[in-house]
Amino acid sequence: MLARGEQAELFSEVAYAYDGSLEGLLSAIFAAYERRENPTDVEPRFRLQPRLDQRVSLIDVNLEHAERVRAGLAGSCGPAAYSAMKAAALCSEAGSGTAAYRFVRYAYDAAPSRRRAFSDVAHPDVAPLRRIWKRVGTERERMLQFVRFEELEGGLWFARCNPQDSVIPLVMDHFASRFNTQAFVIYDETHGVAGVYEGRDWYLVNVADGGSLNIPPATAREAQMRAAWKAFYRSVSVEARYNPELRRHFMPKRLWRNITEMQEDLPGLSRKGSPCA
Amino acid sequence: MDLAEKLGVLADAAKYDVACTSSGIDRDAQRGCLGSTTSAGICHSFTADGRCITLLKVLMTNACVYDCAYCVNRVSNEGVRRVAFKPRELADLTIGFYRRNYIEGLFLSSGVVRNPDFTTELMIQTLEILRFEHGFRGYIHAKAVPGTSPELIDRLGHLADRMSVNLELPSQQSLALLAPDKSRQDILAPMRRIRENIAEDREVRAMMRRQTAYLAQTRPKRKTRAYAPAGQSTQMIVGATPESDFQILKLSGALYQHMGLKRVFFSAYLPVNDDVRLPSSDAVQLDREHRLYQADWLLRFYDFNVDEIIDADHPFLDPYVDPKANWALNHLDLFPVEVNTAPYEMLLRVPGIGVKGAKLIMKARRERALGEEELRRLGVAYKRARYFVTCNGRYGGVGVAFERDALRARLMAPIEGGRHGRRSARTCEGQLSLFEEVETPEKARARGQARRLDAAPAALAEPAGPATPERLFAC
Numbered sequence: 001m002l003a004r005g006e007q008a009e010l011f012s013e014v015a016y017a018y019d020g021s022l023e024g025l026l027s028a029i030f031a032a033y034e035r036r037e038n039p040t041d042v043e044p045r046f047r048l049q050p051r052l053d054q055r056v057s058l059i060d061v062n063l064e065h066a067e068r069v070r071a072g073l074a075g076s077c078g079p080a081a082y083s084a085m086k087a088a089a090l091c092s093e094a095g096s097g098t099a100a101y102r103f104v105r106y107a108y109d110a111a112p113s114r115r116r117a118f119s120d121v122a123h124p125d126v127a128p129l130r131r132i133w134k135r136v137g138t139e140r141e142r143m144l145q146f147v148r149f150e151e152l153e154g155g156l157w158f159a160r161c162n163p164q165d166s167v168i169p170l171v172m173d174h175f176a177s178r179f180n181t182q183a184f185v186i187y188d189e190t191h192g193v194a195g196v197y198e199g200r201d202w203y204l205v206n207v208a209d210g211g212s213l214n215i216p217p218a219t220a221r222e223a224q225m226r227a228a229w230k231a232f233y234r235s236v237s238v239e240a241r242y243n244p245e246l247r248r249h250f251m252p253k254r255l256w257r258n259i260t261e262m263q264e265d266l267p268g269l270s271r272k273g274s275p276c277a
Numbered sequence: 278m279d280l281a282e283k284l285g286v287l288a289d290a291a292k293y294d295v296a297c298t299s300s301g302i303d304r305d306a307q308r309g310c311l312g313s314t315t316s317a318g319i320c321h322s323f324t325a326d327g328r329c330i331t332l333l334k335v336l337m338t339n340a341c342v343y344d345c346a347y348c349v350n351r352v353s354n355e356g357v358r359r360v361a362f363k364p365r366e367l368a369d370l371t372i373g374f375y376r377r378n379y380i381e382g383l384f385l386s387s388g389v390v391r392n393p394d395f396t397t398e399l400m401i402q403t404l405e406i407l408r409f410e411h412g413f414r415g416y417i418h419a420k421a422v423p424g425t426s427p428e429l430i431d432r433l434g435h436l437a438d439r440m441s442v443n444l445e446l447p448s449q450q451s452l453a454l455l456a457p458d459k460s461r462q463d464i465l466a467p468m469r470r471i472r473e474n475i476a477e478d479r480e481v482r483a484m485m486r487r488q489t490a491y492l493a494q495t496r497p498k499r500k501t502r503a504y505a506p507a508g509q510s511t512q513m514i515v516g517a518t519p520e521s522d523f524q525i526l527k528l529s530g531a532l533y534q535h536m537g538l539k540r541v542f543f544s545a546y547l548p549v550n551d552d553v554r555l556p557s558s559d560a561v562q563l564d565r566e567h568r569l570y571q572a573d574w575l576l577r578f579y580d581f582n583v584d585e586i587i588d589a590d591h592p593f594l595d596p597y598v599d600p601k602a603n604w605a606l607n608h609l610d611l612f613p614v615e616v617n618t619a620p621y622e623m624l625l626r627v628p629g630i631g632v633k634g635a636k637l638i639m640k641a642r643r644e645r646a647l648g649e650e651e652l653r654r655l656g657v658a659y660k661r662a663r664y665f666v667t668c669n670g671r672y673g674g675v676g677v678a679f680e681r682d683a684l685r686a687r688l689m690a691p692i693e694g695g696r697h698g699r700r701s702a703r704t705c706e707g708q709l710s711l712f713e714e715v716e717t718p719e720k721a722r723a724r725g726q727a728r729r730l731d732a733a734p735a736a737l738a739e740p741a742g743p744a745t746p747e748r749l750f751a752c
Contacts, residue, residue, distance in 0.1 A: 120644035121637055122651035145321050149377045157376070175378075177306035178313045182376060224280065225373050231281040235289040236334065237324035240547050240561050246327025250320070260379070261322060 011055040013040045018059045018097070020044035022089035025097055026066035028059040029104050038105070042097040049094075069104075077107050081118040084129050087136035090166045092191075099128040140167045144174055146251065147186060148260045151225075153216045157184035160258050166191040172202045187213070226260055233261040280370065283360050290339040290350050290357075291386055294443075294512065295544040299331045299381035299416040301507030302438050312375060312382075312415035314438065319381050332384035332418060333374055337362055337399050341388030345445070345456040346552045347517050350388045354550065361390070364399060368406040375415055382416030382438075383407065393424040397433060404436035408502070416507075421471065423463040430467050431504075434474055439507040439539070442468045444532075447525050451518035454554055471509050472537050478504035512542035515569060516562040517555060521592035526572055530583035533576060543569045564692050568594040575601055578632050579625050602628040602688045605665060606681050612665045613672055616652065617642050628688060629661030649673055661688060 016031065016039045018024030028042050039057070041048065050056050074082040081103070088100035106125035107117035120126050142163065149157040157179070168188045172195040175186065179197075187194040192208045207213060256262040300318035320329035338361030339350045349357060362370075371383045385403065387396050400419060407413040419437035421430055434440055442464055446452045449461045482503065511532065515525065529541040545566040548555065572594060575581040579601070586600050595603050605612065605628050614623050616638055624635040634657040641647060641655060648668045653659050663673030664684050677683050 116644065119640055122641040122645060122647060122654050124654075127654045141319075144319055147378050151377075159378070179311070179376065179378075180306055180308055181311050221373075225377065228281040228284050228370065229374060229377070229379050231285040232288045232333070232335075233322065233324070233330070235285045236292045236330060238292055238326050238328075238547065241326035241328070241563065243327040244325060247323045247325055250327065250329065251323045259322070260377075 011053055013051065013054040015039055015041040015043065015048060015050055015054050015056050016059050016101075017043060017045040017048045017056055019061055020046065020089075021061065022086055023061045023063060023066040024059065025085070025089045025100060026069040027062045028097070029101055030062070030065035030069050031057075031059050032101065032105075034065075039101065040098075042101040043094070044097065047092075047094060073104065076114040077118055078115060081107070084118070084133035086170075087133045087165075088129060090169070091132050091136050092165050093132065093135065095128070096132050099132055103129040136165050136167060136170070139163050139165045140170045142252075142255065143167055143171045146255050146259050147171070147175070148258065149179075149184060151219045151222050153219055155183065156216070157182050158215060159184065159186045161186060161188055162190045162255065162258055163188060164190070164254070166193055168193050168195045169204060171195070172197065172204075176202045230261050230264065278360065280366075283362070284335065284370070286358060286360050287335045287337075287339055287362065290388070291334045291336045291384075293349070293544065293547065293549075294334065294384075294386060294420075295328075295542045296418070296441060296510055296512055296540065297329060297331055297334055297384065298439075298510075298540065299418075301539055302416070304414055307414060310412040310414050311372070312413050314381070314414070314416045318416075321378065321380055331381045332416065333371055333380045333382070334384040334386075335362070335367070337367070337385060337387035337396065337403070338390055339388050340390050342391070343389055343456070343458040345458070346550060346554045347455055347514060347546065349549045351550070362403075364402040365406055367403050368411065371407060372411050372413065375413070380415075382413075382418070384418040384420075386420035387422065389422055393422040394426055394429060396422050397425045397429045401429065401432055401436065404433070408436055421467045423459050423467065425467060427467075427470050430470050431474060434471060434505045435502045437505055439510060440471050440505045441510045441512070442471070444511045444513045444528075444541075446518055447513050447515075447520040447528055448518070451520065455517060468509070468511070468536055471505060474504045475508065475537070508537070508539035510538055510540040510542065512544055514546050515543045515566055516560075517546035522565070522569060522572075522594045523587050523589055523592035525569060526576075526583050526587050529573065530576060541573060543573070564596060565594070567692050568596065568600065572600045580622060597689045597691075598685060599628075599690070601626070602661075606685055606688070609679065609681065609684075613667050613674075614665065615670070616647050616666045616668055619666075627662050627665045629658035629663075629665070634658075664688075 014037055016028040018028045024044070025042070028039075031037075032039055032042075040051070040054065045058070048056065070082065073085060084103075085100050088096045102125045103117075106123065107114050111117035111120065118126060118130075121130060143161055147159045147161050149159045152158050166188065168186055168191075171186070175184065175195075176197045180199075183198050185194055185196050187207065192206060194205045194207050196203055196205055251259070251262075298318055299314065300316060302314050303316040304314045306313035318331055320331045322330040324330060336350075338359070339357065340359040340361060341348075341350045342352055344351045344353050367383075367385075371380070374380045375382070383404075385400050387400060389396050390399075404417060404419065407417070416439075417437045418439045418441065419433050421433065421440055421442045423442060425433075430440075444464055445456055445459065452459060452461055452464075513525070513528075525543070532538045532541055543566050545562045546556070547561055572586050575586055576583065581601075581604070585604055587594060594600055598606070605626065611623075612627075614627065616624070619627075621635055621639055624630055624638055625632065630638070634655060637655045638647065638652075638657070641651065645651070646669055647655075648671070649659065649663075652662070652666075652668060659673070664677065664679070664687060666673065674684075677687055
């Protein structure tokens with residue numbers, strides 16, 4: 001193993017690999033300034049594909065550094081820019097971390113005004129971050145639309161979803177205020193994250209191992225409600241306007257397996273181990 | 278008859294109502310109460326025809342004493358099975374759906390049982406259970422039945438977020454022909470009443486908020502609900518009667534201006550009944566409906582006047598070019614505009630630039646000069662906009678003559694309607710129809726011979742029997 005200085009001589013470029021969390025991303029940005037390096041890629045460890053002639057530097061989460069970057073960004077670039085940084089950390093698209101890093105570089109080193117850097121919508125370093133922000137926002141909206149709760153024995157409400165970006169932290173506020181009378185869990189099966197609301201405040205739980213999920217059976221009324229909802233769904237469609245392309249546009253097929261009214265249409269994808277199966 | 282089956286019948290009867298929006302009001306959640314609303318609305322599902330489901334859209338009952346030619350639920354359709362919800366049953370169902378995140382709230386309409394007042398009272402009863410017993414803070418859209426007494430309209434409005442009265446048909450003559458039980462006066466009276474109530478309520482609330490006295494403000498003991506805070510809307514059927522687009526748009530423009538409506542919905546006429554008064558063609562004028570909505574958007578979001586979109590000499594919208602592009606083609610002397618200096622109002626009128634695009638351009642050009650590259654990055658439809666703009670003095674539409682016909686050929690775009698369904702409006706004008714009357718699944722259902730692919734055939738074939746209010750509401 002080479003020492004860091006020798007490695008730096010061997011390779012001309014560097015990539016930062018963080019742990020995939022927002023704090024990790026902010027720590028990586030801090031590290032770039034601290035070490036006076038300009039990484040070509042800033043990606044989560046599990047997604048990083050090192051390029052030729054590139055040294056990989058693992059970045060550990062440092063909460064103190066992350067907090068300094070957060071305060072600086074939110075203060076000087078505005079809350080919208082910081083919200084876009086959060087979206088970049090939750091986004092599962094390759095290059096989202098890099099886009100966030102490039103924006104910070106532009107805002108702090110090149111932009112005429114930090115305050116207005118994020119408004120420069122057509123700049124090549126700002127546009128990618130704004131696109132990611134929009135993408136995560138769209139996915140969040142889809143979850144507000146298509147999350148379906150089931151009533152379980154014991155008074156718990158349970159929802160399963162499969163968003164492409166890990167948007168559970170962004171939807172919990174909405175559901176926790178709207179359904180503040182019921183305790184509920186929203187489980188994201190793609191990212192192994194669950195949002196839990198118990199009646200006062202909500203928190204996130206890492207459920208990396210989906211097999212350990214122990215869900216109580218659904219109540220008797222649940223099946224009746226599902227049947228009623230499916231009957232409603234079937235009868236509101238107007239045959240003469242049949243337009244499945246438009247439906248797929250608004251309600252992507254990848255989400256159908258967790259949408260109650262669509263489940264019967266996909267026999268191959270019917271869920272195993274569902275409380276209502 | 279179980280709940281699912283009843284719901285199926287009553288949702289089926291309500292589906293021809295096109296309005297399904299949960300927009301126009303922001304109401305935060307309250308600890309201990311179920312529900313909230315957001316002003317943009319949330320669509321919770323999409324039907325096979327691509328329309329959104331945001332509210333539980335049902336009829337209180339599909340029994341009706343009226344005989345409107347175009348309606349499935351008319352009294353002379355004897356094959357239709359008549360059912361009704363009890364107020365509590367419907368309220369509980371709404372709550373059940375809401376808690377599962379299936380819906381954003383309730384859209385309550387009804388056939389007319391006995392008389393309009395009796396019907397409205399049933400609706401009020403339902404909404405009172407929802408609002409007062411369940412403490413429901415979600416969205417409620419209530420339909421005012423034409424001919425209801427003003428006192429009941431007032432009560433209904435305080436429970437609902439949005440009210441609507443269906444205009445049904447664009448003119449008095451058509452209404453007299455197809456809906457003989459309703460008169461224009463019956464429809465416009467509640468509409469006016471709702472407008473006045475909304476204005477009055479808003480004024481009173483504004484006055485209460487203002488600090489006007491030296492002494493400590495006295496707040497009213499009991500908080501009252503706002504009157505239809507999300508405004509009112511209406512809908513009309515397009516294509517059942519011979520009115521032109523010009524008449525329809527003039528009417529909707531007047532409704533926006535004088536009635537203060539939030540939305541005017543258009544519903545392409547769909548043949549569900551066999552009736553000599555109705556057009557014999559099977560064509561559903563979906564493309565026409567689409568163009569009318571485009572014109573409607575121009576009225577509401579693009580600062581257009583009706584007279585700019587359409588005039589009496591060309592009473593129908595161009596089927597091949599959208600109304601905004603059509604306006605631009607007729608006013609080529611105003612183009613091309615420079616994206617870096619043009620005012621917002623002018624950017625809005627460029628084909629290919631929408632409200633979002635125009636706002637982004639305003640924002641982006643404060644920081645830098647915009648060229649083609651930047652415009653594309655902003656998500657503007659540059660392939661349409663290029664003929665009407667210059668970027669830093671450079672015109673992007675070089676190669677195409679800057680005159681009406683050449684540009685029109687570039688801007689013509691067929692309406693994307695999917696590859697299914699009966700978009701028979703696409704047949705050319707003057708083309709002969711081979712069949713006078715066409716059998717459609719909707720007509721079969723109106724006769725009581727439902728052949729649904731997914732429903733058990735025996736369940737729906739049961740004879741309907743006479744529908745008396747007593748039988749329906751034997752609680």
